[in-house]
Amino acid sequence: METIFSKSRPGRRGVWPKPAQKEAKNYLPENLLRSQRPKLPEVSELDVVRHYTLLSRKNFGVDSNFYPLGSCTMKYNPKFLEEVASLPGFTKLHPLLPQLKSAGHHTQGALEILYETERLLCEITGMNAFTLQPLAGAHGELTGVMLIAAYHQHKGNKKTKIIVPDSAHGTNPASAAIAGYKVVSIKSKDGIIDPRALEEVLDEEVAGLMMTCPNTLGLFEKHLPEIVKLIHSVDGLLYYDGANLNAILGKMRVGDVGFDVVHLNLHKTFATPHGGGGPGAGPVGVSKKLEPFLPISRVVKLEDGQFFLNYNYPLSIGYVAPFYGNFGVILKAYAYILRLGREGLIRVSEHAVLAANYLRKKLEDYLEIPYNRTCMHEFVASAVKQVKKGVRALDIAKALLDKGHHAPTIYFPLIVKECLMIEPTETESKETLDRFVDDLIDILNTAEKYPEYLLQAPSKTPVRRLDEVKAARNMELVENV
Numbered sequence: 001m002e003t004i005f006s007k008s009r010p011g012r013r014g015v016w017p018k019p020a021q022k023e024a025k026n027y028l029p030e031n032l033l034r035s036q037r038p039k040l041p042e043v044s045e046l047d048v049v050r051h052y053t054l055l056s057r058k059n060f061g062v063d064s065n066f067y068p069l070g071s072c073t074m075k076y077n078p079k080f081l082e083e084v085a086s087l088p089g090f091t092k093l094h095p096l097l098p099q100l101k102s103a104g105h106h107t108q109g110a111l112e113i114l115y116e117t118e119r120l121l122c123e124i125t126g127m128n129a130f131t132l133q134p135l136a137g138a139h140g141e142l143t144g145v146m147l148i149a150a151y152h153q154h155k156g157n158k159k160t161k162i163i164v165p166d167s168a169h170g171t172n173p174a175s176a177a178i179a180g181y182k183v184v185s186i187k188s189k190d191g192i193i194d195p196r197a198l199e200e201v202l203d204e205e206v207a208g209l210m211m212t213c214p215n216t217l218g219l220f221e222k223h224l225p226e227i228v229k230l231i232h233s234v235d236g237l238l239y240y241d242g243a244n245l246n247a248i249l250g251k252m253r254v255g256d257v258g259f260d261v262v263h264l265n266l267h268k269t270f271a272t273p274h275g276g277g278g279p280g281a282g283p284v285g286v287s288k289k290l291e292p293f294l295p296i297s298r299v300v301k302l303e304d305g306q307f308f309l310n311y312n313y314p315l316s317i318g319y320v321a322p323f324y325g326n327f328g329v330i331l332k333a334y335a336y337i338l339r340l341g342r343e344g345l346i347r348v349s350e351h352a353v354l355a356a357n358y359l360r361k362k363l364e365d366y367l368e369i370p371y372n373r374t375c376m377h378e379f380v381a382s383a384v385k386q387v388k389k390g391v392r393a394l395d396i397a398k399a400l401l402d403k404g405h406h407a408p409t410i411y412f413p414l415i416v417k418e419c420l421m422i423e424p425t426e427t428e429s430k431e432t433l434d435r436f437v438d439d440l441i442d443i444l445n446t447a448e449k450y451p452e453y454l455l456q457a458p459s460k461t462p463v464r465r466l467d468e469v470k471a472a473r474n475m476e477l478v479e480n481v
């Protein structure tokens with residue numbers, strides 16, 4: 001395999017003329033300095049350009065291909081947002097610079113953006129206050145459950161359990177368990193929460209319910225008002241996993257329905273690409289009764305209009321992240337929300353839901369769709385028919401790679417056999433959706449007639465079909481590149 005190191009030849013260099021600089025002062029003590037130069041590859045500029053250009057072509061991304069990975073929202077994010085996030089007035093700020101104008105004007109703008117983003121998210125969700133600090137969706141969930149625990153502890157409530165429906169995102173039960181609660185699972189009925197099943201497990205020890213909505217089947221929970229009433233009747237709190245807010249933006253506000261906590265994934269719905277390991281942001285919104293427990297610090301607006309970080313909240317659960325969270329991600333969300341405005345945000349959810357339903361209708365004659373009714377931003381299909389021919393969801397997913405599409409999420413949610421969870425997102429054109437449908441139908445026809453053809457797929461990708469077990473046990477990241 002060729003690496004940038006194997007291309008190295010002694011003395012080979014690229015050239016980048018720079019203005020003359022004074023010799024930099026050495027701040028490190030002598031004994032900490034290297035005695036030898038680092039062994040960096042010695043390559044020409046052309047070697048480097050070709051190496052990375054070829055590597056980048058092997059990469060799969062939204063910038064090159066369709067990426068319908070359910071529950072992940074791999075949508076296209078306008079490039080102007082990257083420019084906003086790279087403005088030097090923001091990138092050169094240090095979190096410990098003085099805050100107030102009297103000490104220099106440096107951070108007032110950044111604080112204002114944090115303050116305004118919080119207000120915008122409150123407006124969008126109907127919540128009372130937000131913390132922008134959590135660094136991911138799951139981190140937001142943990143923060144949210146800790147807020148629920150703080151509330152009960154403060155009131156002296158003896159609470160031990162959190163109810164999580166079987167259609168929730170996998171992180172929900174994990175977050176509740178990490179926060180110290182016993183997780184009580186309830187079975188969904190007809191794809192959604194059954195209030196009767198909820199009643200059966202409801203008692204005074206229930207701290208709350210965590211709900212993913214739309215749930216992992218892409219379905220809206222239509223019994224919300226009844227569920228809210230039931231949980232509040234035992235002084236439980238309602239948690240809304242709003243990672244996929246592109247399904248309901250501008251259509252429903254979770255605060256208006258009576259939810260006490262919600263987390264959003266800015267790195268799904270609001271302009272930061274999702275995947276690749278971050279950075280992300282999972283802001284948490286709360287109703288009035290949970291506000292005193294929010295993490296510190298919080299941005300407040302002083303009487304003279306200046307912004308200030310306040311740490312003085314005696315009931316706060318404390319710190320959940322260093323400084324203010326991922327500021328760059330928050331900044332992009334702010335610019336995205338302002339640029340789209342109310343009308344634009346409404347169109348986001350309308351297009352996300354339209355695209356998913358369009359695909360669902362186009363595919364319903366070819367794939368089993370277990371809950372085949374109007375879906376939200378995604379839907380779950382199943383390859384049970386194809387399995388009879390020996391072709392599994394995995395094989396269909398791999399064959400899609402050969403057609404230049406990313407595969408849908410497969411084998412999740414766990415409650416549907418051989419499932420493919422498809423989320424087209426709001427940013428794809430009808431032409432792209434049609435091409436995906438044609439290619440998928442082509443694959444399903446092959447599954448019918450020549451199932452064995454699909455078992456070796458993919459054959460056109462830089463890395464072929466992996467032995468999944470071996471790949472997990474004996475990971476070798478560079479082979480075959």
Ligand SMILES: *Cc1c(COP(=O)(O)O)cnc(C)c1O
Binds near residue numbers: 071072138241
């Ligand atoms: C993505 C997602 C999460 C977790 O978000 P991370 O940022 O990956 O931790 C939680 N819930 C739902 C419904 C999601 O789609």
